Amino acid sequence: MNPTLNKLQPYPFQKLSKLLEGITPNPSLSSIHLHIGEPKHPTPDFIRQELVNNLDGLAHYPTTLGARWLRVGIADWLMRRYRLTTIDPDTQVMPVNGSREALFSFAQAVIDAHSAESPVVVCTNPFYQIYEGAALLAGAIPFFLNTLVQNNFALELTQLGEEIWARTQLVYVCSPNNPTGRVMTLDEWQQLFALSDRYGFVVASDECYSEIYFDEDHPPLGALEAAHQLGRNGFPRLVVFSSLSKRSNVPGMRSGFVAGDEAILKKFLLYRTYHGSAMNPAVQAASKIAWGDERHVIENRRLYREKFDKAISALSGCLDVSMPDATFYLWARTPISDVEFTQKLYRDYNVNVLPGSYLGREAHSVNPGENFVRIALVASLEECLDAMERIKNCCIRID
Numbered sequence: 001m002n003p004t005l006n007k008l009q010p011y012p013f014q015k016l017s018k019l020l021e022g023i024t025p026n027p028s029l030s031s032i033h034l035h036i037g038e039p040k041h042p043t044p045d046f047i048r049q050e051l052v053n054n055l056d057g058l059a060h061y062p063t064t065l066g067a068r069w070l071r072v073g074i075a076d077w078l079m080r081r082y083r084l085t086t087i088d089p090d091t092q093v094m095p096v097n098g099s100r101e102a103l104f105s106f107a108q109a110v111i112d113a114h115s116a117e118s119p120v121v122v123c124t125n126p127f128y129q130i131y132e133g134a135a136l137l138a139g140a141i142p143f144f145l146n147t148l149v150q151n152n153f154a155l156e157l158t159q160l161g162e163e164i165w166a167r168t169q170l171v172y173v174c175s176p177n178n179p180t181g182r183v184m185t186l187d188e189w190q191q192l193f194a195l196s197d198r199y200g201f202v203v204a205s206d207e208c209y210s211e212i213y214f215d216e217d218h219p220p221l222g223a224l225e226a227a228h229q230l231g232r233n234g235f236p237r238l239v240v241f242s243s244l245s246k247r248s249n250v251p252g253m254r255s256g257f258v259a260g261d262e263a264i265l266k267k268f269l270l271y272r273t274y275h276g277s278a279m280n281p282a283v284q285a286a287s288k289i290a291w292g293d294e295r296h297v298i299e300n301r302r303l304y305r306e307k308f309d310k311a312i313s314a315l316s317g318c319l320d321v322s323m324p325d326a327t328f329y330l331w332a333r334t335p336i337s338d339v340e341f342t343q344k345l346y347r348d349y350n351v352n353v354l355p356g357s358y359l360g361r362e363a364h365s366v367n368p369g370e371n372f373v374r375i376a377l378v379a380s381l382e383e384c385l386d387a388m389e390r391i392k393n394c395c396i397r398i399d
Contacts, residue, residue: 020342032352039378040380041300047250050289051283065094070095072089074093074095077291088262094258094269095287097277098245102258103172103204118167119139147180174206174209176207176326223238223240239259240259243257255286314388319334341398348397351390
């Protein structure tokens with residue numbers, strides 16, 4: 001077996017299951033699961049119907065590049081959403097089976113494990129664990145940029161020195177960020193692009209939460225939009241990853257796309273052709289119609305906005321928590337250790353949340369996820385409000 005597999009840490013939800021093993025939750029209370037970022041809003045009927053209408057496509061092998069009409073639909077959405085003047089659906093857009101598989105496989109295509117110096121992959125910290133696993137299995141060493149509450153979770157690139165940046169081949173960023181909910185600023189993008197120009201590394205921007213935001217007049221800045229505003233024609237060394245899972249409540253459909261630098265996507269397509277990552281034809285048809293409709297996405301945001309407004313109001317004076325820029329997570333500071341808080345909340349109130357330390361790694365002498373919990377407001381409004389009352393009571397008993 002590949003010995004690098006032994007370097008992979010247990011997934012956060014495996015660690016959570018182990019943490020709660022043997023604990024019997026309060027039997028008088030129903031279970032409320034807010035630990036995993038799985039959308040629970042109903043899948044829109046028109047997407048479901050389009051999937052059914054195209055089941056005959058299952059009789060044919062799909063191409064890795066996908067149908068051109070899907071790529072055109074995605075390119076049209078990108079230009080509308082990020083105010084781009086152009087993006088080529090033939091060379092700068094490719095459908096993928098959800099952003100997760102593409103984020104992982106991308107490192108395998110990008111990293112040169114045979115370079116003279118050990119290659120480095122840089123990730124923000126705390127982070128989506130796929131980045132670390134992708135780096136390790138590509139033969140690279142992960143290094144972390146801590147995003148800290150005292151700095152409003154900003155991307156501080158000066159944490160790593162010249163020697164590390166010189167070996168860096170790939171940087172994973174997530175904006176809107178999982179778990180902090182912060183959106184990168186244009187100035188941060190400019191600094192990151194300048195480092196990419198200087199050292200030649202590729203930027204992988206995970207934007208699967210880009211459509212869960214709260215002000216309809218101010219959608220989050222995206223990497224392609226930032227590059228366009230900064231005059232970076234052709235999106236040099238930049239690839240963006242997006243998904244319908246959160247946007248359209250179709251996590252089981254496994255549908256997303258990558259877009260950006262033409263030369264990089266050409267090589268990534270070659271890799272994916274051998275990897276066997278073509279999208280189901282029926283899913284392609286349903287994806288095309290989903291990317292073309294915004295009404296269901298606006299309603300989706302309305303539901304989240306209502307939950308966030310009421311949840312933050314309920315937790316005021318109880319937990320140190322504030323409205324994120326985007327995403328459906330609350331990143332809440334805990335009055336005791338995040339691990340103890342998670343156990344107590346589960347045992348006494350039958351509510352599942354995820355310890356923040358499970359989403360981070362110790363770097364620069366600190367795990368920036370410690371003493372935070374991630375609360376995914378994915379359940380119904382009623383369940384979320386019930387959970388907030390239980391969390392409040394938990395905090396009162398701690399005090």
